Amino acid sequence: MIDFEALFKVSYGLYIVSSGNKNKGNGFISNTIFQVTSEPARFSACCNKNNYTAQFIQKTGAFSVSVLHKDTSPDIFGRFGYNSGKDFNKMEGMQVKFGETGVPIVLNDAIAFLECRVVQTFDVGTHLLFIGELVQSGILDDTLEPITYLDYRQVKKGVAPKNAPTYVDQSKLEKKVSGSAFKKFKCTACGYIYDEAKEGKTFANLPDDWVCPVCGTPKEDFIEV
Amino acid sequence: MIDFEALFKVSYGLYIVSSGNKNKGNGFISNTIFQVTSEPARFSACCNKNNYTAQFIQKTGAFSVSVLHKDTSPDIFGRFGYNSGKDFNKMEGMQVKFGETGVPIVLNDAIAFLECRVVQTFDVGTHLLFIGELVQSGILDDTLEPITYLDYRQVKKGVAPKNAPTYVDQSKLEKKVSGSAFKKFKCTACGYIYDEAKEGKTFANLPDDWVCPVCGTPKEDFIEV
Numbered sequence: 001m002i003d004f005e006a007l008f009k010v011s012y013g014l015y016i017v018s019s020g021n022k023n024k025g026n027g028f029i030s031n032t033i034f035q036v037t038s039e040p041a042r043f044s045a046c047c048n049k050n051n052y053t054a055q056f057i058q059k060t061g062a063f064s065v066s067v068l069h070k071d072t073s074p075d076i077f078g079r080f081g082y083n084s085g086k087d088f089n090k091m092e093g094m095q096v097k098f099g100e101t102g103v104p105i106v107l108n109d110a111i112a113f114l115e116c117r118v119v120q121t122f123d124v125g126t127h128l129l130f131i132g133e134l135v136q137s138g139i140l141d142d143t144l145e146p147i148t149y150l151d152y153r154q155v156k157k158g159v160a161p162k163n164a165p166t167y168v169d170q171s172k173l174e175k176k177v178s179g180s181a182f183k184k185f186k187c188t189a190c191g192y193i194y195d196e197a198k199e200g201k202t203f204a205n206l207p208d209d210w211v212c213p214v215c216g217t218p219k220e221d222f223i224e225v
Numbered sequence: 226m227i228d229f230e231a232l233f234k235v236s237y238g239l240y241i242v243s244s245g246n247k248n249k250g251n252g253f254i255s256n257t258i259f260q261v262t263s264e265p266a267r268f269s270a271c272c273n274k275n276n277y278t279a280q281f282i283q284k285t286g287a288f289s290v291s292v293l294h295k296d297t298s299p300d301i302f303g304r305f306g307y308n309s310g311k312d313f314n315k316m317e318g319m320q321v322k323f324g325e326t327g328v329p330i331v332l333n334d335a336i337a338f339l340e341c342r343v344v345q346t347f348d349v350g351t352h353l354l355f356i357g358e359l360v361q362s363g364i365l366d367d368t369l370e371p372i373t374y375l376d377y378r379q380v381k382k383g384v385a386p387k388n389a390p391t392y393v394d395q396s397k398l399e400k401k402v403s404g405s406a407f408k409k410f411k412c413t414a415c416g417y418i419y420d421e422a423k424e425g426k427t428f429a430n431l432p433d434d435w436v437c438p439v440c441g442t443p444k445e446d447f448i449e450v
Contacts, residue, residue, distance in 0.1 A: 001361060001362075001363070002266070002359055002360075002361060002362050003362050003363045003364055004266075004362070005337075005364055005367075006292075006337040006338065006339060006362035006363055006364050007260065007266065007339075007359075007362065009238075009292040009336055009337035009364070009371045010238055010258055010259065010260065010268075010290075010292065010339075010371075011236060011237060011238030011371050011373050011374075012236060012238075012259060013234075013235055013236030013237075032259045032260065032261065033235055034235065034237060034257045034259055034271070034390075035232065035235065035257065035390045035391045036257065036271050036349045036350075036352055036354060036390050037349055037350045037351045037352050037390055038351070038389065038390055038391065038392040038393065039351060040350075041227070041229075041232065042349065042350065043235075044269070044271075044349075044354070046259070046261050046269075065235075067231075067234040067235065111234060112230075112231040112234035113231065114231060114232075114235075120347070120349065122345070122347050122354070124261045124262055124267065124269075124345065124356055125261075125262045125265075125267065126262045126263070126264060127261055127262050129261060129269070129347070129354070131349055134227055134232075135227075136226060136227060137226075137227050137228050137229070137231035137232065138226070138228045138231055139228055139230050139231050139234070142230075145375075146234050146235075146236050146375070148236050148373065149236075150370075150371070164263065165259070165260045165261050165262055165263055166260045166263065167263040168263065
């Protein structure tokens with residue numbers, strides 16, 4: 001038997017993985033960055049094949065990782081996590097520096113960065129595993145803690161986008177039946193749930209200019225669930 | 226420039242990865258478990274080629290993952306993290322159940338488990354990446370939180386063993402010069418540092434039967450650093 005709740009006990013951080021160059025770049029929110037060897041220092045980045053950034057990584061043979069902190073702005077998750085760079089330039093207006101390989105490194109809400117040159121690429125089905133050798137790394141802010149995927153789920157109540165390796169179809173999770181009169185409202189963009197019982201305020205009473213704390217979608221684009 | 230401190234900003238959980246069968250099994254402490262695809266649910270486990278458990282995973286084509294909680298006993302880290310199964314039977318005396326593939330699943334201090342059948346194996350240099358398809362998973366205790374590698378480093382002051390993908394040679398880290406009269410003592414088995422300044426008690430004043438909180442090594446096997 002597979003209990004999909006068990007999958008949420010695996011710990012991850014949250015990162016912006018970027019690639020491209022000064023003319024055109026792209027990035028996406030990833031939770032699946034991890035070190036695979038210590039000598040030399042190499043990191044694995046897991047990327048959906050449909051992900052626009054995957055094309056940039058394959059073209060340039062390099063990627064950067066920006067480590068996000070616990071109070072990362074919801075705009076960052078909205079911009080890099082729930083939108084495609086095919087539709088707009090995600091790097092526009094961002095604080096970006098360019099690495100030794102030429103890839104953009106997003107500095108907004110980042111406490112550290114890694115820059116890697118791809119040395120191996122593995123096909124694991126819907127996703128590609130890029131193995132990158134570390135060429136540069138640095139601390140940007142040593143006072144803030146890295147955000148974990150658990151923080152994101154518990155505090156920010158975010159859910160993984162469909163392209164994420166850790167996406168779980170909500171119908172697979174056991175339904176928790178509640179006898180309460182409180183209602184829940186779901187963001188149609190990112191799946192964030194506004195739970196009146198937890199928030200202590202009805203959805204109707206939220207101001208009209210209230211937006212989804214995860215992806216910035218307006219209140220009117222929420223549906224009752 | 227590579228700042229190795231930046232590598233510690235990447236988040237991981239801590240797990241016992243086990244393999245083998247009812248007659249003979251082994252397990253090791255891993256921090257590099259992560260999901261690579263959602264459909265089907267597949268996980269990557271990174272394992273040093275010299276690691277005894279790697280042989281069992283290759284032989285049986287399966288592995289289990291026990292997710293450890295924040296208050297996991299130091300004995301578990303000592304037994305599975307700083308010792309080799311070549312020297313003694315790590316499974317002896319442990320609470321173990323056997324999975325659908327026959328591999329042992331360690332239940333001590335575990336809050337959830339995953340069992341995977343290996344579908345791909347990639348050579349990434351010193352380590353192997355085993356890609357396993359989920360065959361079974363479950364929650365064992367939903368009241369406790371998973372331990373992160375950061376908890377382990379900050380609270381338990383543990384360091385990665387030499388075989389770990391995230392091992393960092395201490396000499397690569399910038400030396401923080403301290404003018405204090407407090408001393409530091411290092412566990413010769415696992416590298417744990419007893420820092421008098423942080424503990425508020427001199428090492429000499431610790432009782433004689435005091436042991437390393439990470440791996441259980443006796444006080445007499447510490448050296449001043």
